[in-house]
Amino acid sequence: MAVAVAVAVVVTGPLTVQALVGKLTARQAAADAEIADLRDRMAKLTDALVAAERARERWAGTRETVLALVAEEHPDQAAATRPVTPAYQQVLAAFTTAAGPLRAKELCQALEVGTESRHIEGMRSKLKKLTGRGLLTEPSPGMFALTPTQARGTD
Numbered sequence: 001m002a003v004a005v006a007v008a009v010v011v012t013g014p015l016t017v018q019a020l021v022g023k024l025t026a027r028q029a030a031a032d033a034e035i036a037d038l039r040d041r042m043a044k045l046t047d048a049l050v051a052a053e054r055a056r057e058r059w060a061g062t063r064e065t066v067l068a069l070v071a072e073e074h075p076d077q078a079a080a081t082r083p084v085t086p087a088y089q090q091v092l093a094a095f096t097t098a099a100g101p102l103r104a105k106e107l108c109q110a111l112e113v114g115t116e117s118r119h120i121e122g123m124r125s126k127l128k129k130l131t132g133r134g135l136l137t138e139p140s141p142g143m144f145a146l147t148p149t150q151a152r153g154t155d
Contacts, residue, residue: 087126088126088129088130090111091107091111091123091126091127091130092130092135092136092146094107094110094111095136095144095145095146096146098110098145100145101139101140101143101144101145102143102144102145103142103143103144104120104121104123104124104127104142104144105120105123107123107127107144108120108123111123124142127144130144131144134147135147
C-alpha cells in the first residue's frame with residue numbers, strides 16, 4: 001500500500017525559487033514514501049520466498065527418502081519411480097526427433113544451450129544419469145540413444 005504525501009505548493013504568478021524548492025521537496029517526499037513502501041513489500045516477499053524454499057526442501061527431502069525406501073524394497077523399479085525434471089524431459093524429447101544416437105555436443109546444439117566445454121560436460125553428465133536410470137543407452141562410447149522401451153513409449 002503506497003503512502004501518499006501531499007505538499008501543497010500554490011504559485012500565483014511567476015515561479016519563484018521558493019516555489020520551485022517546495023515542488024522539489026514534495027517530489028522527494030513522495031519518492032521517499034514510495035521507497036519505504038517498496039522496501040516493506042520486498043521484505044515481505046523475501047520472507048515468503050524463504051518460507052517457500054524451506055517447504056520445497058522439506059518436500060524434496062521427503063521425496064528422496066521415499067524413493068530410497070522404494071529402491072531398497074524394489075531395486076528393479078527404482079529408476080522407473082524417479083521423476084524426471086523438466087531439463088531431463090527436454091533432453092529425452094530431443095531424442096524422440098533424432099534420426100539416431102547423439103553425442104553430447106550434438107544435443108547441446110539441438111537444444112541451443114551452447115557448445116562451450118562446460119555445457120557439453122554438463123550435458124554428458126545428464127546423459128550418463130539418464131543412462132544409469134535406464135532411460136537412455138550408450139551403444140558406443142559417447143553416443144547416446146533412447147532405450148528400446150523409451151523409443152516405443154514415445155510413439
